[in-house]
Amino acid sequence: MSKGSETFDRLVRSGVSIGSAVGISRVTMGDLATEAGLSKSGLFAHFGSKAELQIALFAFAKSLARHTVADPAFTAPIGLRRLRALIDNWFGWARQAELPGGCPFASAAFEFDDVEGPVRDSVVSAHHEWVGLLEALTRDAVSTGELRFDLDVEQFVWELHGIYLSHHVSDRLLRDPRAENRRRVAVDRLVGDATTVTIKQIEGNA
Amino acid sequence: MSKGSETFDRLVRSGVSIGSAVGISRVTMGDLATEAGLSKSGLFAHFGSKAELQIALFAFAKSLARHTVADPAFTAPIGLRRLRALIDNWFGWARQAELPGGCPFASAAFEFDDVEGPVRDSVVSAHHEWVGLLEALTRDAVSTGELRFDLDVEQFVWELHGIYLSHHVSDRLLRDPRAENRRRVAVDRLVGDATTVTIKQIEGNA
Numbered sequence: 001m002s003k004g005s006e007t008f009d010r011l012v013r014s015g016v017s018i019g020s021a022v023g024i025s026r027v028t029m030g031d032l033a034t035e036a037g038l039s040k041s042g043l044f045a046h047f048g049s050k051a052e053l054q055i056a057l058f059a060f061a062k063s064l065a066r067h068t069v070a071d072p073a074f075t076a077p078i079g080l081r082r083l084r085a086l087i088d089n090w091f092g093w094a095r096q097a098e099l100p101g102g103c104p105f106a107s108a109a110f111e112f113d114d115v116e117g118p119v120r121d122s123v124v125s126a127h128h129e130w131v132g133l134l135e136a137l138t139r140d141a142v143s144t145g146e147l148r149f150d151l152d153v154e155q156f157v158w159e160l161h162g163i164y165l166s167h168h169v170s171d172r173l174l175r176d177p178r179a180e181n182r183r184r185v186a187v188d189r190l191v192g193d194a195t196t197v198t199i200k201q202i203e204g205n206a
Numbered sequence: 207m208s209k210g211s212e213t214f215d216r217l218v219r220s221g222v223s224i225g226s227a228v229g230i231s232r233v234t235m236g237d238l239a240t241e242a243g244l245s246k247s248g249l250f251a252h253f254g255s256k257a258e259l260q261i262a263l264f265a266f267a268k269s270l271a272r273h274t275v276a277d278p279a280f281t282a283p284i285g286l287r288r289l290r291a292l293i294d295n296w297f298g299w300a301r302q303a304e305l306p307g308g309c310p311f312a313s314a315a316f317e318f319d320d321v322e323g324p325v326r327d328s329v330v331s332a333h334h335e336w337v338g339l340l341e342a343l344t345r346d347a348v349s350t351g352e353l354r355f356d357l358d359v360e361q362f363v364w365e366l367h368g369i370y371l372s373h374h375v376s377d378r379l380l381r382d383p384r385a386e387n388r389r390r391v392a393v394d395r396l397v398g399d400a401t402t403v404t405i406k407q408i409e410g411n412a
Contacts, residue, residue, distance in 0.1 A: 021320040100320075107316040113378040114227040114307045124380060158372055158388050159395075165375070166368030172319040174330060182364050189365075189399065 008046050011036050012060040015053065020094060021101025024057050025111045025119070054119045061104050062126055068093045070133060079144035083137040084191075087160065091167055091183055105130070106168045131157055147194045159190055214252050217242050218266040221259065226300060227307025230263050231317045231325070260325045267310050268332055270303045276339060285350035289343040290397075293366065297373055297389055311336070312374045337363055353400045365396055 014035050019027045029050060033040045047053040073086035089096075094103040101107075105126060112120045134157045141147045147156075163186040171179040220241050225233045235256060239249045253259040279292035295302075300309040307313075311332060318326040340363045347353045353362075369392045377385040 023317065102319065109375045109379045110313040110316045111229065113375075127375075127380065152391075155388060155391055158376065159369070159392050161375070162368030162370075162372030162392065163365070164368075165371035166364055169315045169319075169333075169367070169371070170364065173315045174333065182361060185358075185361055186365050186368065193395065193399065 004046075007036070007038075011038075011043070011046060012056050015057045016061050016064070016104060017099060019057055019061075019101075020099035020104045020107075023107050023111050024054050024061075024104050025108075025115070027054065027057060029053060051117060051119050055122045058104070058108070058119075058122050058126055061099075062129075064097045064099075065093060065105075065130075068097045073137075078140050080141040080146035080191075083134075083141045086134065086137055087187060090164065091180075092171075102168060102172045106165060109165075131161070134160065147191075151194050156190065156194055160187070163187055163190065210252075213242070213244075217244075217249070217252060218262050221263045222267050222270070222310060223305060225263055225267075225307075226305035226310045226313075229313050229317050230260050230267075230310050231314075231321070233260065233263060235259060257323060257325050261328045264310070264314070264325075264328050264332055267305075268335075270305075271299060271311075271336075274299045274303045279343075284346050286347040286352035286397075289340075289347045292340065292343055293393060296370065297386075298377075308374060308378045312371060315371075337367070340366065353397075357400050362396065362400055366393070369393060369396065 011032060015027050015032050016024075018031065018035070029040055029043050029047065032053070033043045036043075043053075047056060069086065069089040073082055073089055076082040076085040094101075105123070108123045109127065112123045135153050138147065138151070138153045138156055142149060142151055142153065163183055166186070167179055167183040170176040170182060176182075217238060221233050221238050222230075224237065224241070235246055235249050235253070238259070239246045242249075249259075253262060275292065275295040279288055279295055282288040282291040300307075311329070314329045315333065318329045341359050344353065344357070344359045344362055348355060348357055348359065369389055372392070373385055373389040376382040376388060382388075
């Protein structure tokens with residue numbers, strides 16, 4: 001690793017850490033220069049603009065998430081166990097990755113929704129990539145016959161995302177000690193509905 | 207209405223409107239002074255500090271939500287119909303109230319989670335107040351026998367909140383035209399589970 005890339009790595013690490021608390025959109029070149037003991041012009045050697053900096057921070061956060069959430073899930077056997085491992089690693093991954101302010105992608109979804117430009121585009125694309133992985137592992141669990149064959153996989157993941165966001169709010173804003181239990185009950189209900197045939201459906205088919 | 211309170215009203219209206227897009231935490235005294243054609247010191251006659259301004263903006267947003275979401279729901283008969291009216295009015299209320307950037311409370315939950323102080327406190331208290339209303343109307347629908355007697359009302363509302371946040375992200379960040387349909391399916395499933403006995407439960411009781 002060259003000295004330049006070491007500095008780059010240190011910069012994005014501390015940028016993501018700051019951004020997890022105050023929001024990535026608030027991480028300025030000036031703050032980061034101070035934090036890293038560099039001049040602001042020294043920082044421009046690494047990032048050409050504020051947008052470039054923010055995109056680099058999201059790219060780094062994505063690599064953190066890959067190591068903390070996705071990679072370890074792939075040691076579980078394909079199907080429902082791998083999907084559940086992915087979900088379990090997802091909730092609270094930011095704490096695991098030592099980001100003091102929680103998941104930067106959850107906040108970014110609300111921070112950048114009205115801000116046109118390349119940073120917003122990178123947030124949208126990270127969202128699609130993550131949802132794509134959740135959908136792929138959900139489809140695997142349909143293939144193994146553990147989730148029902150007629151499951152609306154996109155709807156399933158959409159609702160899972162809602163549970164994640166509600167957990168984020170109750171954990172971080174409300175500091176509710178029941179957050180962990182609430183999300184477990186909600187995920188179990190969602191997965192339960194994806195496996196169980198309800199009376200209503202039987203009546204409908206009769 | 208005195209001239210002072212008219213000005214106050216105009217200031218908070220435009221502050222909430224700006225804040226709905228960029229986040230209430232980013233509405234500065236300077237921006238609002240420019241917008242209203244006042245001097246910054248003129249603005250201090252209305253708000254003593256930035257925190258006071260932000261708290262006033264949330265108070266105004268709350269009164270907007272009351273008129274758009276809560277009040278009209280109370281014309282529906284008590285029970286499940288009133289609860290469903292409240293939920294229907296809730297989704298997309300910010301558009302109804304002509305806030306260009308969506309629900310300021312949804313964003314605030316992620317903006318203020320790591321910012322200690324009186325503004326955070328007012329966001330938490332607005333959240334509890336809103337959840338309290340949802341829980342009260344849910345309990346009414348249990349009382350009328352429309353939702354099942356053993357429903358975990360707090361969990362039900364917690365999951366409903368997740369559907370709201372997922373809808374916010376798919377509507378505003380992803381601009382997905384299916385957002386409306388997704389939230390309808392999710393709410394129907396949640397309400398369905400709160401009324402239907404599943405086979406699993408019957409087996410458990412057998």
